[in-house]
Each structure stands twice: as structure tokens, then as C-alpha cells.
Amino acid sequence: MYLPLAAADPASTDIWAVANSPFLWFCALGVFAVIFVQTFLYSRAAKAAAPHVDMPLREVKEAFRAGAVASIGPSLSVVLVAIALLALFGTPAVLVRIGLIGSAATETASANLAAQSMGSMLGGDSYTQQVFAVAFMAMSLSGGMWMLCTLLLTPVLKRGSKSLAKRNPAAMALIPTAALLGAFSMLTIAEIPKSNIHMMLVLISAASMAFFLFLAKVLGAKWLKEWALGFAILIAITAGYFMHTA
Amino acid sequence: MSTQTLTSADASMARFDKQTTRYGSITMTLGLIFSLLGPIYLVFFSGLEITPTMIGVAFAAVAATFGVFWIVEPLTYFPILGSAAMYQAFMIGNISNKLLPAAIVAQSSINAKPGTRRGDLASVMAICGAATVHLTSLLIFVGLLGSWLVSIVPIEVIEVARIYILPSLMGAVLVQAIVAMKQLRPTIVAITLSLLMYFVVIPLVPSLALFGTALVVLFSIVLSWIVRDRKAVHTTEEA
Incomplete structure (x- = not known):
């Protein structure tokens, strides 16, 4: 599936021409959909378990609402920072890397390190489509390593904490x-x-x-x-x- | 009667654990795939003339700085989050500045202690609530309205938000955590250790900076256990 984007040009500094391409939007919305599904499955599992541990459904709903309200301030501040980075990374990359999985500080630093490794810097005249793509790949791989470590370590840690809980x-x-x-x-x-x-x-x-x-x-x-x-x-x-x- | 309730509680928590581990690891793997598909497409299939060496060098540069955190962060947050919420937190992101504060508020609002079954369920539900708000506000304010907002929000406001959001948030979150936990000794231990780490240990041994938070978490656990109020623990167990 070799589908060169009409606007793709390694040396062009028009980042948005590639950064906002439909396939990147599709992948970003895919991550959103996965998290929505996870949220639905988790709340269903929690609702099923709650009544057996002296936690009435009223408290389950209360916890959901309290978490939602408490996150409004932090969420809006993430939104403000994310908007500031749109020009550098385009909407889909900002949504996934800054808004979700990572955080503004780590991801911007990763992208900058990647750009420097190519003798460029974020936002400068040398920040071409090619540099953007490499930076996006590097920060996605790094974020992927976080998730991979979580997937591998959580079962191990869970066994450890279970045996400690018994003893x-x-x-x-x-x-x-x-x-x-x-x-x-x-x-x-x-x-x-x-x-x-x-x-x-x-x-x-x-x-x-x-x-x-x-x-x-x-x-x-x-x-x-x-x-x-x-x-x-x-x-x-x-x-x-x-x-x-x- | 009481033994029966206990077994039923144990059994349903075991089922909850099993379900969340399965759902959590499947959804996280899917999230991982979707997050990599975009850049892979851009790098290999869009004619940007990128060589594997470029990717290798860039990835090595990032790994040299952040590689330690891939392992240290999951280890640091596991004792706080518990296994179910791990799969949520590391996919939703913004753990310390959004998800943990939400979990603390939810636990204190139904008077559940962290580490108990009610506390675990409350923090999972709080993260669900936080995720719903967060995904919705990202989709609307960044996805739909982002390019319009960037043209009307004054540049200084965005600049101030970027530079000062962490101090504006962390002071409040720390106070909230202290008040919600109501545990004097661990609070004193944690703050003393952080001050020592930041102003004495790291200046002396700068290479420890990467592990600073993880070390403070570890020693807070150990020291709080050593200086714990044995009487109070005893009474709660009896009650």
C-alpha cells in the first residue's frame, strides 16, 4: 500500500499538509475509541463487583461523578497546552501524544531530541515534513515502550502485591x-x-x-x-x- | 453469615481482577497498535524518503533520556494505582496531573481508604469519569475547535499556561492528598524525604535525578512503615 500523499515533500516545511492527513485522523480516533470501550468495560466490571464489597451503586456513581468533576480543571489545562502545540505537530499527533498517552512535557522533549538528532529543531526553518515524521515516529515508539513495560510489569507486580497482602x-x-x-x-x-x-x-x-x-x-x-x-x-x-x- | 459475605466479596473482587486484567491488556494492546500505525504510515508509505537509520538514531536519542522512565514509572505508580487502573492510566496519560487527583477526590468523597476494595473500585470509577471528561473535551476543544481557538486565544495566555500549569496544579494536589489521607506520620516522612532528595542528595549525586521520585516513593513506604503508629493500626484491625 504505497500511497504517497499529494502534498508530501521531504523538504517542505508545510507540516500540516502531512500531519493532518485522513489516515492519521483515523488512527487518532481509533485510540479514542479504544479508551471509550475500555472505560465502558471497566465501569461495567466495577458496577458488578461493588455491591459485594459493601459499596452501594450510589457510591459507584458518586465516584464516577467526583472523578469527572475533579478532572475538569486539569483537562482544560491540558487542552490549552495542546492547542499551543498544534502548529508543530498537527491535530491528530497532538490529540494522541499530548492529550492522551503521554504528557506535553515528555512528548515535546522527545520530539525535540529526535529533531536534534537530524540536525534540526522544532519549528525552525529546518523543521521539514521529513523531520516531523521522524520526530512523530520517535515519540510514538517511546510512548509505546511505556505501554509495553506496563503490559509486561503489571502481572508480575500483581503477583508480588497479592502475596504481600496475604502475609x-x-x-x-x-x-x-x-x-x-x-x-x-x-x-x-x-x-x-x-x-x-x-x-x-x-x-x-x-x-x-x-x-x-x-x-x-x-x-x-x-x-x-x-x-x-x-x-x-x-x-x-x-x-x-x-x-x-x- | 459473616464468613459467607467475606467469601462472596473475595470471589467478586477476584472476578473483577480477572476481567479488568483481560479487558485492560487487550485494550492497551489495541491502543498501542493504533498509536504506532499513524507514524508507521507516514514514515514508510508517504514518500518522505526516510531511512531506517534516521529512525534508529532519533529513537536512540529519545531512549537515552527517557528509557529509564519506561520501567521506573510503572514501578512507581503501581502501589498507588493497583493492577486494574494501571491499564487505564498508562493509556489515558497525564497520570500525576489528572488521574491521581481525580482518584483522591473520589475516594475521599465516599470515605474510602486507598488500598482497600472500596478504594480500588472508587479510583477505577474516578478514572472512568476523568477519561470521559478528558476525551470529550479533547475531541471538542482540540479536535473540532483547535485551529479556530489557536487563532483567538491570546498568545500570552497559552504561553502562561504552558510554563506555569504544573506549579499551579501541584500545590493544590499535594494539599488535597494530605487532607484526604489524614495520615500525619507518612505526610511528614514524605515531605522530609522530598526536601532531602531535592536539596541535598541530587545536588551531591546529580545522576540520581532520574530516579528521584521513584526513590522518594520507595523510601516513603519503608520509613512510614518503620515509624507507623502501631496502636492506631492495631485498633483499626480490631474495629
């Missing part, structure tokens, strides 16, 4: 909490030294969250607990806008 249930109760706190402390502290604005924003965002959670508790407003993350991001990023442009 030491108290440790199994502590591990997720300690791991989560460890990961988020490290990710947060890594942001602080980047610049004064970064440090201020970490503090503003943390203080806003503390304020909203306190308010939610005082008022007994459960909805505020779920919206708190979105509000905190909005407040911090607005502050960031004023500090950055000031």
Missing part, C-alpha cells in the same frame, strides 16, 4: 498512602526552585486548596470538595498571568 495486610494498607504522598511531595517540591513565580504559584495553589477544603467542611458542601481543584488551578494560573506579564 502482611497492615503493610498493604499503608503502602498506597505512603507512595502517593511521596510522589506528590517530590513532584511539588521539584516545581519550587524553577523561578520565583513558580514558588509563589505553588504556595497560592496550595493555599487556595486549603481554603476551599476548609470552606467545604465548615459549610458541609460536598460539591466544593470536588470543584476545589479546578478553582485552585484557575486562581493560581490567573495570578501567574499577572506576575508573568507585569
Whole structure:
């Protein structure tokens, strides 16, 4: 199936001519469809199991809704960053690589490394269709390795955690909490030294969250607990806008 | 009666595990194939004159930087996510900045502890909810309206979002995690270890930077276990 695109030209810098081709759209929508199917199968399995572990269906729905609401802020921020990268990668590649599987930071860095390996850089005069295709391939292969490792490691780790759960249930109760706190402390502290604005924003965002959670508790407003993350991001990023442009 | 409930709970969780492992690994493999088909088509079948060497060199450059994370990240997130959610998280992406916060909120909203059966089901459902919102907003705002939005959103706004989104998000997520977990000792352990890692260990041994988060997670687990409140654990087990 050798189907040269009418607009394909290795030396052209018109990235969108190849990056938005119908077949790439088809593959991107394929990934979306797979995730929708997975979401459907998973929620069906969870609904079937819940009543047997003292979890009424009301709580299953509640968990779905809470997750949905809490992800609005983070999702919209991913959308904003994704839009910024459309010019570099075209819509299908941005949807799959930035929006899904990876994240903006890793994927842009991967693409840049790949472009440099060809003596080019993202967005420059030397950023041709050929460089784009190689960068897209390199970041997709790298993302593929993440998924491959997950597919291979998860069954092994599952056996390990099962045997630990039998021998030491108290440790199994502590591990997720300690791991989560460890990961988020490290990710947060890594942001602080980047610049004064970064440090201020970490503090503003943390203080806003503390304020909203306190308010939610005082008022007994459960909805505020779920919206708190979105509000905190909005407040911090607005502050960031004023500090950055000031 | 109580033994019967226990067995039925065990059996249905075992079924849930089996189903999610099967669905999860099949859908993830399909996702992997779809994500590679696009670039393969572009590289080999569209006349862009790309040689296998170009791909090899580019992939090696990326692998040299990120190869460690392919293995370390699944290891780091497994204790938090559990096996079912692993197959969701590594396909949906944006794990620490979107999926985990959603799971924390959902667990605290139905008062379920992480690592328990209710906690596991709550985080799987939360990720389903987050995936639904995320896929929909990506399709509408990037897929359909993206090229129009890029022309009307001021460039500074996009610039600010790109540079400052992580600090704006992480401070809030950390506070949320601390409040939801209500575990004083692991909180102190985690923050102390992170500060030590970032300001003492990494400056001394820069090559450890790649493993920083994974090491903090590992030592947070070990140290929190050593300094755990033995009385509190004992009472919960009895209750």
C-alpha cells in the first residue's frame, strides 16, 4: 500500500499538509475509541463487583461523578497546552501524544531530541515534513515502550502485591498512602526552585486548596470538595498571568 | 453469615481482577497498535524518503533520556494505582496531573481508604469519569475547535499556561492528598524525604535525578512503615 500523499515533500516545511492527513485522523480516533470501550468495560466490571464489597451503586456513581468533576480543571489545562502545540505537530499527533498517552512535557522533549538528532529543531526553518515524521515516529515508539513495560510489569507486580497482602495486610494498607504522598511531595517540591513565580504559584495553589477544603467542611458542601481543584488551578494560573506579564 | 459475605466479596473482587486484567491488556494492546500505525504510515508509505537509520538514531536519542522512565514509572505508580487502573492510566496519560487527583477526590468523597476494595473500585470509577471528561473535551476543544481557538486565544495566555500549569496544579494536589489521607506520620516522612532528595542528595549525586521520585516513593513506604503508629493500626484491625 504505497500511497504517497499529494502534498508530501521531504523538504517542505508545510507540516500540516502531512500531519493532518485522513489516515492519521483515523488512527487518532481509533485510540479514542479504544479508551471509550475500555472505560465502558471497566465501569461495567466495577458496577458488578461493588455491591459485594459493601459499596452501594450510589457510591459507584458518586465516584464516577467526583472523578469527572475533579478532572475538569486539569483537562482544560491540558487542552490549552495542546492547542499551543498544534502548529508543530498537527491535530491528530497532538490529540494522541499530548492529550492522551503521554504528557506535553515528555512528548515535546522527545520530539525535540529526535529533531536534534537530524540536525534540526522544532519549528525552525529546518523543521521539514521529513523531520516531523521522524520526530512523530520517535515519540510514538517511546510512548509505546511505556505501554509495553506496563503490559509486561503489571502481572508480575500483581503477583508480588497479592502475596504481600496475604502475609502482611497492615503493610498493604499503608503502602498506597505512603507512595502517593511521596510522589506528590517530590513532584511539588521539584516545581519550587524553577523561578520565583513558580514558588509563589505553588504556595497560592496550595493555599487556595486549603481554603476551599476548609470552606467545604465548615459549610458541609460536598460539591466544593470536588470543584476545589479546578478553582485552585484557575486562581493560581490567573495570578501567574499577572506576575508573568507585569 | 459473616464468613459467607467475606467469601462472596473475595470471589467478586477476584472476578473483577480477572476481567479488568483481560479487558485492560487487550485494550492497551489495541491502543498501542493504533498509536504506532499513524507514524508507521507516514514514515514508510508517504514518500518522505526516510531511512531506517534516521529512525534508529532519533529513537536512540529519545531512549537515552527517557528509557529509564519506561520501567521506573510503572514501578512507581503501581502501589498507588493497583493492577486494574494501571491499564487505564498508562493509556489515558497525564497520570500525576489528572488521574491521581481525580482518584483522591473520589475516594475521599465516599470515605474510602486507598488500598482497600472500596478504594480500588472508587479510583477505577474516578478514572472512568476523568477519561470521559478528558476525551470529550479533547475531541471538542482540540479536535473540532483547535485551529479556530489557536487563532483567538491570546498568545500570552497559552504561553502562561504552558510554563506555569504544573506549579499551579501541584500545590493544590499535594494539599488535597494530605487532607484526604489524614495520615500525619507518612505526610511528614514524605515531605522530609522530598526536601532531602531535592536539596541535598541530587545536588551531591546529580545522576540520581532520574530516579528521584521513584526513590522518594520507595523510601516513603519503608520509613512510614518503620515509624507507623502501631496502636492506631492495631485498633483499626480490631474495629
